[in-house]
Amino acid sequence: MSNSPEYLFPQTEAVHNLHTQLAETSAELTEHRSTMAYAFAMGSSCALNPNTPAEKAIREKDLYLLQRVSSLKAQLAEHEIPVE
Secondary structure: OOOOHHHHOOOHHHHHHHHHHHHHHHHHHHHHHOOHHHHHHHOOOOOOOOOOHHHHHHHHHHHHHHHHHHHHHHHHHHOOOOOO
């Protein structure tokens, strides 16, 4: 029996890809949330009409990125190897 990482963890490449996607999506979410457009769209009453198409698109992108991060975390959890 080999003790190589590929033998011990056959899904290493898949897990690595998930980690990469999670890091990229998390960075995109952080960048998205650091804009003034995001702050303005998420403000409670600073706009006369908070439901403009641009602000709706910003909120939809935020929701998409949050769901993507959550999905990637769930997929990574499926690949966790229990430690006894």
